[in-house]
Amino acid sequence: MSLFSDNIRTLRARHKISQEKLAESLCITRGRYVKYEDGTSEAPYDILKKIAHYYHISIDLLLSVDLRKIDTEDLLKLENNRLVLPIMVDREGENFIEVVTQKVKAGYLNGYADPEYIENLQQISLPFLGPGKHRGFPVEGDSMPPHEDGSIIIGRYVESLGEVLDGKTYIFITKSEGMVYKRLNKNKKNALILESDNRLYPNYEVKASDVLEIWEYVCNIGRSDMKPKVSEPVSVEKMFLELKREISEMKESIKK
Numbered sequence: 001m002s003l004f005s006d007n008i009r010t011l012r013a014r015h016k017i018s019q020e021k022l023a024e025s026l027c028i029t030r031g032r033y034v035k036y037e038d039g040t041s042e043a044p045y046d047i048l049k050k051i052a053h054y055y056h057i058s059i060d061l062l063l064s065v066d067l068r069k070i071d072t073e074d075l076l077k078l079e080n081n082r083l084v085l086p087i088m089v090d091r092e093g094e095n096f097i098e099v100v101t102q103k104v105k106a107g108y109l110n111g112y113a114d115p116e117y118i119e120n121l122q123q124i125s126l127p128f129l130g131p132g133k134h135r136g137f138p139v140e141g142d143s144m145p146p147h148e149d150g151s152i153i154i155g156r157y158v159e160s161l162g163e164v165l166d167g168k169t170y171i172f173i174t175k176s177e178g179m180v181y182k183r184l185n186k187n188k189k190n191a192l193i194l195e196s197d198n199r200l201y202p203n204y205e206v207k208a209s210d211v212l213e214i215w216e217y218v219c220n221i222g223r224s225d226m227k228p229k230v231s232e233p234v235s236v237e238k239m240f241l242e243l244k245r246e247i248s249e250m251k252e253s254i255k256k
Contacts, residue, residue, distance in 0.1 A: 003065075004043070005039040006066070007061075010068050011057075026051065064114075065113065069115075069116065096124070097125060097126060097154065100135065100136060100138065101121075108173070108178075109175075109179070126219075133157040134154055136153065136154050137171045138153075139153055144169070144181050144198065147220055152220070153171060153181055154217075154221065155170070155218060157216075161211070167184065167185075168183070169181065172206065173211070173213035175212060176210050177206065180194065183196070185203070192205070192211070199245065
């Protein structure tokens with residue numbers, strides 16, 4: 001018996017639908033559907049897609065999350081059935097802001113679609129943020145001043161790549177780089193160029209297909225009250241690195 005089999009049996013029971021009626025909606029025989037539900041046969045992609053659309057839930061959750069343990073009404077449904085995002089709500093139905101602390105950051109790449117993982121994150125409430133789903137992420141290093149190491153960036157969930165804008169900052173969750181906070185440059189087809197505000201860090205490219213989640217910067221939570229640092233003379237090493245970066249960018253622009 002597979003997790004998928006358990007999930008489709010659970011969903012059918014919750015919706016009080018007979019196997020025969022569901023099979024008819026999927027344009028297959030009841031006998032064929034029963035094999036998917038009892039785990040003796042694997043559903044091909046076209047059937048997975050039909051089942052996902054029938055229940056308005058993502059294929060990813062059908063295959064990887066135990067739906068017996070959660071109420072599917074507690075999931076944030078996005079248009080065109082692209083994704084179902086796990087969220088936590090209070091008794092009044094207001095969204096909590098889950099905070100991904102340094103302690104649990106390493107597990108986010110595997111747990112971002114797991115309601116049990118999301119449920120165990122620390123939670124805060126910031127009523128002034130307005131509409132949208134928000135989540136907090138930790139800042140690491142010095143690549144994105146003035147946000148300091150240890151601060152928390154609050155991001156608003158972005159539903160599609162079409163919403164992102166050049167020049168704005170986002171938290172990107174990607175398969176290859178994990179969790180990063182960068183400024184966006186979309187000037188390349190089928191890829192995103194991620195930039196650091198600290199010019200000593202080089203830009204790098206991420207394929208659109210590599211992106212799992214995008215969260216638009218909304219606000220920063222930090223503890224530092226330090227005054228801005230007075231500009232110091234630029235070291236020879238820094239000047240060399242800056243010159244090297246500019247030469248590299250010029251070469252890239254010539255290739256285009």
